[in-house]
Amino acid sequence: MSDISQQLREQILQARAGATKLDIRGGASKRFMGREPQGEALEVGRHRGIVSYEPVELVLTARAGTPLEEIVAALDEQGQMLSFEPPCFGGNATLGGTLACNQSGPGRPWGGSVRDQVLGIRLINGLGEELRFGGQVMKNVAGYDVSRLQAGAMGTLGLITEVSLKVLPKPGETLTLVTETSMAEAVRLMNERAGQPKPLSAACWHDGRLYLRLSGARSAVDATVRQWGGELLENDVAFWRELRDQRLGFFDGDAPLWRFSLRSSAEPLPLEGDWLIDWGGAQRWYRGDADRARLDALAAEAGGQVSLFRGGDRSGEVMPAQAPALRLIQQRLKRAFDPDGLFNPGRLYSWM
Structure with a gap:
């Protein structure tokens, strides 16, 4: 364990005094996301360690630079898990970076997102002030929920130093059914299955195969297998891990990778x-060269939006366009937390 929050605060104060921009770095596992990083490195990876873990209370608190694999290992010893299944990206992903980039894995629609599980954070703002938001219990709040505002902000609203999360028990049994089907039929089946009171915990399609993961009590899982039918996938844990960490063959290649978030x-x-x-x-991944304006139009027609997730030209905007009102709110939040624009300038949007 290592607490370097004071060193981080001093570097922020020095950067402010010298009008130096800061590039926040944890495990560097998500450097490909967003626009091109700028500024002097603000290394958070050494600020690590689990601060507290209460298995009975289902709450864990850890410093932002703590590797996800370290957290997963501690939870595994107690038969618990991170329900949002965050990608570990080869073991380099950290807790702070996962929240900042709003990363969740295959179980997100059923287990919730990282944003849903955050209870509280500690943060150093652009004035060098150490702030605390939220706590270690679930409760209603009035006004902005600053802890959850950090999800997807990519470090533009301050330096996350500590995160408290809700964790969950692991299911009793997990099995995966595989069926050969077309993409259109897979979409229909996914939505049909998701609408049934069954222990569905993930649903994915690629290369002509539909994968449906069932997790829960053994009796419920076994009954659903008999009802739905399909081939049982051997070593399904490895498949979902590869999907989670974006290591399936689909994610290899030089063509741009686009992420669509659409009506299911x-x-x-x-x-x-x-x-x-x-x-x-x-969530739909598309690999190929395409006109951004056309992709935006197609996404809007399908009730969603699209972003350039990896590769391609990252000098322009890569995240979904924001309505003028939302853009104004984001700019005001940026000025409130980082008045001098020190943190990750232009990483999320050119106007932040």
């Missing part, structure tokens, strides 16, 4: 190329 029941989009559908139809 939307028809397949008319784009030639390789597709992978996750989150029961709500």
Whole structure:
């Protein structure tokens, strides 16, 4: 364990005095996300360690630079888990970076997102002030929930130093059913299955195969297997881990990787190329060269939005466009937390 919060605070104060921009870095596992990083390195990876873990209370608190694999190992000893299944990206992903980039894995529609599980955070703002938001219990709050505002902000609203999370028990049994089917039929089946009172915990389609994961009590899982049918996937834990960490063959390649967030029941989009559908139809990955304006229009028609997740030209905007009102709110939040614009300038949007 290592607490370097004071060193981080001093570097922020020095950067402010010298008008130096700061590039926040944890495990560097998500450097490919967002626009090109700028500024002097603010290394958070050494600020690590589990601060407290109460298995009975289902709450864990850890410093932002703590590797996810360390947290997962501690939870595994107690038969518990992070329900949002965050990608570990080869073991380099950290807790702070996972929250900042709003990363969740295959179980997100059923287990919730990282944003849903955050109870509280500690944060150093652009004035060098150490702040605390939320706590270690679930409760209603009035006004902005600053802890959850950090999800997807990519470090632009301050330096996260500590995160408290809700954790959950592992299910009693997990099995995966595989069926050969078309993309359109897979989307229909995903939505049909998701609407049934069954222990569905993940649903993915790629390369002509639909994968449905069942997790829960043994009796419920076994009954659903008999009712739904399909081939049982051997070593399914490895498959979902590879999908979670984006290490399936689909994620290799030089062509740009686009992430669509759509209405789960939307028809397949008319784009030639390789597709992978996750989150029961709500998250769709597309690999190929395409005109951004056309992709935006197709996403809007399907009730969602699209971002350039990896590769391609990252000098322009890569995140979904924001409505003027939302853009104004984000800019005001940025000025409130980081008045001098020190943290990750332009990483999320050029205007932040």
